[in-house]
Every structure is written in structure tokens, then in C-alpha cells.
Amino acid sequence: MATDIKKCVDKMDKKSFQDDLIGWFVSEQRELPWRKDQDPYKVWVSEIMLQQTRVDTVIPYFNSFLEKFPTIEALASADEEKVLKAWEGLGYYSRVRNLQSAVKEVRENYGGQVPDSPEKIASLKGVGPYTAGAILSIAYGKPEPAVDGNVMRVLSRILLIWDDIAKPASRKIFESTVREIISHENPSYFNQALMELGALICTPTSPSCLLCPVRDHCAAFDEGVQNELPVKTKKKKQKNIELAAGIFTDDQGRILIRKRPETGLLANLWEFPTVELGLGFQRQREQLAVHFEEIYGFSPKISESLGEIGHVFSHLIWNIHVFSGSFDGDIIESTQLKLVTEEEIQEYAFPVPYQKMLKQYLEFKKAD
DNA sequence: AATTCGTGGCG
DNA sequence: TCGCCAAGAAT
Incomplete structure (x- = not known):
């Protein structure tokens, strides 16, 4: 020490x-x-x-x-x-x-x-x-x-510890x-x-020192530097990623969902078929369908654009271009790819951005 | 050691 | 609107 x-x-x-x-x-x-x-x-x-x-x-x-x-x-x-x-x-x-x-x-x-x-x-x-x-x-x-973060903040003030808690x-x-x-x-x-x-x-900003039970033990309060502590370097800002995702239904109105990989971001959760768009993401509908086919093995008929959904993660920002559409029969269901009804979909865990997307789709469908 | 892992609330 | 944040761990 x-x-x-x-x-x-x-x-x-x-x-x-x-x-x-x-x-x-x-x-x-x-x-x-x-x-x-x-x-x-x-x-x-x-x-x-x-x-x-x-x-x-x-x-x-x-x-x-x-x-x-x-x-x-x-x-x-x-x-x-x-x-x-x-x-x-x-x-x-x-x-x-x-x-x-x-x-x-x-x-x-x-x-x-x-x-x-x-x-x-x-x-x-x-x-x-x-x-x-x-x-x-x-x-x-x-x-x-x-x-934890609380303990580091509190003790940095009480004991005047100037190490970077980050x-x-x-x-x-x-x-x-x-x-x-x-x-x-x-x-x-x-x-x-x-x-x-x-x-x-002893909150991060504007600590309530006048209410503090250990104020008399606090070196930072004694020296009036409680607002300078803890020292914490800031993290760099997120990277932006453009995605296109679709809610694609079959002739019975069932929705196609896909299980995400078992490692990495949102591992093992479910999503609607999604493709990452490169730098020039202003592509046409037909090319988008081809893009889906390359990854999922089927070519959807994209019928509607439902706008965009933004979602901020700790280290990146998603901008999802949302589409709805349909596809012809031959989807092969597996442990990773499923066709589910609007009832069944409630049993699957989705990340928040895809929950928003589903809600958006259901409202669009109701209004249509 | 520096990044990667979500989400929602708040000034 | 935006950065910061909230009882961290794994890689």
C-alpha cells in the first residue's frame, strides 16, 4: 500500500x-x-x-x-x-x-x-x-x-486515495x-x-456530506476535495453499426426467429433475421434480400420498411433498419432457426432492441 | 492491461 | 441530446 x-x-x-x-x-x-x-x-x-x-x-x-x-x-x-x-x-x-x-x-x-x-x-x-x-x-x-464501485468511491474520499479506480x-x-x-x-x-x-x-456527483454519518472520519471532506474524488478516467465512445432486420412470416403468419451464437454479444438469445450492412448501407430492396439469402439460405420478399430502431450498448451503437416481409415454404427449422406463432414467441428470450422491433411490427400490423 | 460483455435513468 | 453511470467478470 x-x-x-x-x-x-x-x-x-x-x-x-x-x-x-x-x-x-x-x-x-x-x-x-x-x-x-x-x-x-x-x-x-x-x-x-x-x-x-x-x-x-x-x-x-x-x-x-x-x-x-x-x-x-x-x-x-x-x-x-x-x-x-x-x-x-x-x-x-x-x-x-x-x-x-x-x-x-x-x-x-x-x-x-x-x-x-x-x-x-x-x-x-x-x-x-x-x-x-x-x-x-x-x-x-x-x-x-x-x-465494488461504491466502496472504491467511498474509501477514495474517506482515505484520500488518488489512484484511478478505472x-x-x-x-x-x-x-x-x-x-x-x-x-x-x-x-x-x-x-x-x-x-x-x-x-x-456518498454519491458520484454532489455527495450529501452534511448527512454523512462518517463525515468526521472523511479526509476528503476535511480538505474540501470530495468532488475531486474518485479519480476515474473516462472510457472511449461507442462504435456505430448499421443492421437490417426483418420480421418474415410464412403463409400461416408464423414468424421466423433465429438463436444467436453461444458466445459473444447477446449469446444464446433470439433475434429476427439480421444482416450487417457495410459502409454503403443505402442499398436497394433486392440486394437486401440477396444479403439475407447469403446468410440464412432463403430469399425473403421484403414488403414494408418499418423505420429504424436505435440501441445503445456499453461499447457500440446499433441502428437497425426494420423490414417486414414473407418467404416461400422451404425453411428448414432447427435448434437455431424456428417458425413461431405470436403466442409461442413469448416463450423465447429476446434482447431489448428486438423486443422493440416486435412491438413496432405488431402495432404496424394492427393499424394496417 | 484493455476490451467485451446490456440496459435504463439522470443531470 | 449525450455522457456518465450501477453491488463486475471473463477474456
């Missing part, structure tokens, strides 16, 4: 800090569905869902997910299609595929009990340093650091710092309180 950080840590009255922090958490913590008990499975599910995702977004997903898959056994034996459907709209879909894979591993190797050793738990798919520490401390009361290497600095100041009486509340403080008081 850097000497200036150590100096700040040494100067801190740990016991007083822990008491103020935990005391605040006891009285001010939010009632959240995953805080009703310390069931390791529920803690685990909540932590996976909460990765890069807001509490308000997670709550309804957590409740319905636990209803559908109440136990490790239930999730381990569930159909992957249903698991993905339960995650639909939450994003970062590899999280739930890793979760189900890890839950199976727990069933097979640990008798269905979530292990409580750092080594074993960190070896589970989708469980990294943060999630391992969160489960160990919250479910098992172990004094392990659980360093750098992967910085996390370790915060972990070793937490090891020095964590409460061994109540590591669960200590970790949760740091995160809760970051969520409610």
Missing part, C-alpha cells in the same frame, strides 16, 4: 469509524428483498443481478427469479431457455448462464451447499473477487473485502485497505454499509 494511504489509515480511529458506519446502516438501510435472510443462494443471486445494475431495476427481477427458481436445485435442473427468459431485459446475459453453470457445480461438488471458503467460492463461474467477498461476508460473516490494478489497493479497517465483529454490515453509504449519501 502506498505510504500516504497507510498514513491516512493509521490516523483513522477504526473502532469509532466502524461504529458510526454500522450504526447508521442499522437505522437507515433500505428494506430489500434479498435482505430478509442470509440464505447464501439468495445472496448469491442478488449479487450477480446487482453487478453493474441498479437496485430499482433488480428488485422485480429478483422476486420473480426466486419465485421461479427458489433453490439451488431448482435452478440447477431448470431449462436454460426458461432461465434466460427470466433474465430477459436485465442485460449481461452471460451472468445468468454462468450462474446456472456454477449452481450445477455446487450441486455436484458441494452437495448443494454454497462453499464458505474463499478459494472454493471464487472458483465458481461468474464469481469474481467482489462477489466472492460479498457472499462470504454477508452470508457467512467472514471478514473478506467486497470491493484501472484494474486499483481494486487490490482498496482490498488491502478494507482488510485493515473492516469490522471483525460484523463484517457483513460493514461491507453492506460501505455500499449503502455510496448508494444513498
